[in-house]
Amino acid sequence: MNTRIYNVRILTMEEGGKITEGEVWIEDDTIVCVGQPKETAKRKWDLEIDGKQNLLMPGFKNAHTHSAMTFLRSYADDMKLNEWLHTRVFPAEAKLTGEDVYWLTKLAILEYLTSGITSIFDMYMYRKDGARAAIDTGFRNVFCESINDFGGTVEEVEEDYLTYNKDKSKLISYQLGFHAEYTTSREKMEGIAALSKKYAAPVYVHCSETKQEVEDCKKRTGMTPPVYMDTLGLFEHGGGLFHGVHMEEADFEVVKKKGLYIVTNPASNLKLASGIAPVKKYLNMGIPIAIGTDGPASNNCLDMFREMFLVTGLQKVLYDDPEAVPAMEVLKMATVNGAHAMGLAECDTLHVGKKADLILIDLEQPNMQPLHHIEKNLVYSGSKQNVKMTMIAGKVLYQNGEFYLDSSKEEIYKEAEKTVRRILKEQE
Amino acid sequence: MNTRIYNVRILTMEEGGKITEGEVWIEDDTIVCVGQPKETAKRKWDLEIDGKQNLLMPGFKNAHTHSAMTFLRSYADDMKLNEWLHTRVFPAEAKLTGEDVYWLTKLAILEYLTSGITSIFDMYMYRKDGARAAIDTGFRNVFCESINDFGGTVEEVEEDYLTYNKDKSKLISYQLGFHAEYTTSREKMEGIAALSKKYAAPVYVHCSETKQEVEDCKKRTGMTPPVYMDTLGLFEHGGGLFHGVHMEEADFEVVKKKGLYIVTNPASNLKLASGIAPVKKYLNMGIPIAIGTDGPASNNCLDMFREMFLVTGLQKVLYDDPEAVPAMEVLKMATVNGAHAMGLAECDTLHVGKKADLILIDLEQPNMQPLHHIEKNLVYSGSKQNVKMTMIAGKVLYQNGEFYLDSSKEEIYKEAEKTVRRILKEQE
Incomplete structure (x- = not known):
């Protein structure tokens, strides 16, 4: 063609x-x-x-998302992160099937396309079905591993790593990762670190999204999450931190020394009252920044334009500096840096x-x-x-x-709606 | 019909x-x-x-804007408010003609329509031409008086008040106001207060947008801008404050007691690093809030959806409270409150x-x-x-x-572009 x-x-x-x-x-x-x-x-x-x-x-690169969470859009808003996760998100997610994830991912893909997003760094379960949704529609999906204490073994991670990196066309690829320090045992994290060493592969993880998360980690380990994870050897081959909102001096040093990407998610961080990431400081330190929408349950939309405005607008107020984070830097984050963060240099x-x-x-x-x-x-x-x-x-x-896809938008909406109805009914 | x-x-x-x-x-x-x-x-x-x-x-009511400033969109970004006003905005505005304002307002109207905005509270010069742009396109425009020390007399204000409130269809109407405390002499403010008394009319003004503005006013008058303006009798018939970002306790009391509207402009306040208005506090005190985009030179777009997300998103982070400012309140601000703030109860x-x-x-x-x-x-x-x-x-x-307007969008773009080229050339 x-x-x-x-x-x-x-x-x-x-x-x-x-x-x-x-x-x-x-x-x-x-x-x-x-x-x-x-x-x-x-x-x-x-x-x-x-x-x-x-x-x-x-095209824009959405460097952090949970696509299939479309089913929770506007389902639970105006709530605290912890309560939101435990009373709304986790119970609803427990009812999902692979077929649900297939259609819910397709719904997200429709929205990505309307926003000029051509690839995503997608962290979600039922990977086989997520991959099917991307391949059937012709969308480019880089999976990010999300193993945690509620699911996944290091052996399965290795298998997925090999399986999803076979696609020569690279519509589908896969990066090592895990959900977060606070949801993953030391043993599992060490297992991921071992895989990172074995394959010389970068590792990606949710990190320092909320103040609570940082405080809890310090209580448990005496260290902030980035410093603690670094001591486990997780970042020897680079990788990235999703969010990076609440960072201490030592954290900036880890990120800089290990060549990590910061993937900022400003709309989600506002909506869940998590805070504003120190993007200007990252930029001044030469730390590469990419942009994510986060999932549609927390954001609630998958719109790179809204994120781009926020990336610079919030920094201007945070640092009382209207010159902070110029527009061209933001465009670079949304395209080039995103691609590099996800392993899509091509x-x-x-x-x-x-x-x-x-x-x-x-x-x-x-x-x-x-x-x-x-x-x-x-x-x-x-x-x-x-x-x-x-x-x-x-x-x-x-x-x-x-x-111009294999399914019509009407079919995708119908299937997504069916899933939503079923889960809400089971939820009652 | x-x-x-x-x-x-x-x-x-x-x-x-x-x-x-x-x-x-x-x-x-x-x-x-x-x-x-x-x-x-x-x-x-x-x-x-x-x-x-x-x-x-x-339709959405854009309760604060400067429509014709479309010609400065993306012309001077990433600058401090004062520098921006004095080195970029004022010199360029000095070169505008009424015909320019006609076409530049039409350009803004195109964008309002794409964003579902059906009326605006418009503060700009060459009112006759702005009115012509609205009437020719069928758009609803409420003028807000912007007299200041650089232009306008109280007599002209009274004349405009009478002229632009004659339109029975209310496509065009007019409210008393002035640019700001820091740009307007005490004599002119007292003149506006007298008109407010004579016509039992509310008064609208830019107020407490930046920290500097508040500090300067305190140095000059010993009072914050809202308190000082209140002593001049400006708010005896209500009205509203545009921005209201940096407010002290006594200011909230003035606003509450005088039944003033707060018109919040979150995107502009971010971009110019002015700050985040205490919307949650206004809401808790029962103070009515409306939403504005501010002008396209500072925002830079005229998009009520972006503003609505910011109105709630920023409050959640400002107050560390994901429950702050629920969605229905925001929708009310963008529609009903905006209409009432602008005198468009119908x-x-x-x-x-x-x-x-x-x-x-x-x-x-x-x-x-x-x-x-x-x-x-x-x-x-x-x-x-x-x-x-x-x-x-x-x-x-x-x-x-x-x-579906009297001019095609191509014609409007061409005329706006012509204005821009001429002014930039004169600027050199």
Whole structure:
């Protein structure tokens, strides 16, 4: 399949790159030309898209989510994290089946596509069904292991690591991880550390999301979560921390020394009253930051535009500094850094040889006018409404409000609704 | 013109009202039936809209904005308020003509319509041209007087008060106000207070937006801005404060005692690092709160969905309380309270006799699924993308992504761009 996208502005997201005009050519799932084509001979195209001077850029990478939690959207809001987890989330999740997760993940994928998200770092159970949902729709899903004391053995983790990293097309891949220090025994964490050593693989984990979590860990271990986990050898091959809101000096040092990514989830941290992560400080220390939506039960939406505005807006108030975290840094977090954090270096920029995971941004919406500064418009006034087209691995999955998937949105809504009804009934 | 909207879910926003199913009938600019019509005789309709089980609700009221500042969107970001005003905003504004304001206001109106905003409380110069933009497009604009030491006399204010409150259809109306304590002489403020007394009219003003503003006022007057302005007799007939971020105990008392509205602008307050308004405290004291986007130069977008999420999300973190400011309160602020703050009691709810300013929300977008709780979905996961139709005074101005106005969006963009180019050139 050969695709030509022409008459577009191009934001490659390569270091120091400016917006240029030209074309992007795609063969199967790979970009083969960016800019002004040198070739003069007429090619045969399977698909030609007139970009109408809109903006083509790499898709957003949602570097932390729990996709199938769509079923809990607006089910339990305005509650404290602990109460929320134990009285609402865990009992409802206990009733999920693999088939439920398949449809609930598909529901999340619909929303990712409307927000220009082309890959996710997904932490959830029933991985086989989550993978099926991604493959059937053509979506790119990097699983993050979430073993904890309620489920999973280190042997199963190793098996999954080998199974889900076999896919050469990389629609599906997998990274080592575990749920959190406070939900996982020392033995299991040591098991993960051993796997990390064996495969020279990075490790990802929820960390320092709430003040309580940090205090409890210090009581138990005498150390903060990042320092304690580091003593277990978990970060010898890098990895990342989801949230990283409540950090002490020693924690910043661990993150910096071990080359960890911070994946910030500002909307979820607001909604659950967890706090505001010190993103400006990470940035000043040269720590790479990626952005996640977190799951739809806590956020409640899967919208990279809302997250991007929050990433910079909250820092300005937190540090009393309107210059904090400029827009271009935020765009880099949402694209390039996200890709690298998830092990998707081949999906980071628009460049020959990279995967064709890209989005077309509608500049003909009033929130993008005038065109003083397109990158700033994206971060400060962009919205889902500006996503004209979402392409993953060279395939158009969403365009002008329509989905091009194996199931219709109506079918997905119906199946998701059925799951919700059943679980709520069982819950009574 | 008789319009029938059928097969819809209806959220009237009346106190204690639940979502019901039925129809809404409109004659000219007025709602004549809400719910299940009793009439059995067949009517003749000029327009029938199948709502397809989507949600009909009152349009959002943007209770603080500076519409024509669209020309400065993404022109000067990441700067401190004072520097931003004096080095970027004021010099550029000095070059505006009335014709510029006409087109720049139209650009803002396009964006309001995409966000389901049906009326605005607009503070800007060249009022005649702003009014022309609203009337030509069919948009509802309540002007807020912005006299200050750089322009305007009390006599002109009185003239405008009388001129812009003549419109019986109320597409255009006008409220007394002034820019801010720190930009307006005592004499002018006393002049406004006298007009307020003469016409028994409320007064609106930017107030306590930054810490600096409060400190400066205390140095000059020995009082905080709300207390000082109250001593001048400005609030004897109510009114409202835009921002109200940095408030002391005595300020809350003034607001409460004088029945003032607080118009909160959370995105602008983040972006300019002004702070987070104590919305939860206002709410607990029974002080009515409305929501504004502020102008597109500071925000930078005109999106009530982003504001609604911020109004509650920021409070949860500010007060370390995930239960702070529940979703239904936010929806009330964005609709009913906004209408009342702006003197548009006839546009507050869906009720027989009220003006037909209403919006149709697309529930068939993935961010609205499943339908556990539609009101919560609106506040926590809603987006501009969900606005299917915006009707003002019984006329459909925006539907399914298309505008139905006197000018095309292309013409508006072209004229706005022309203004921008000219001003930037003069600026050099």
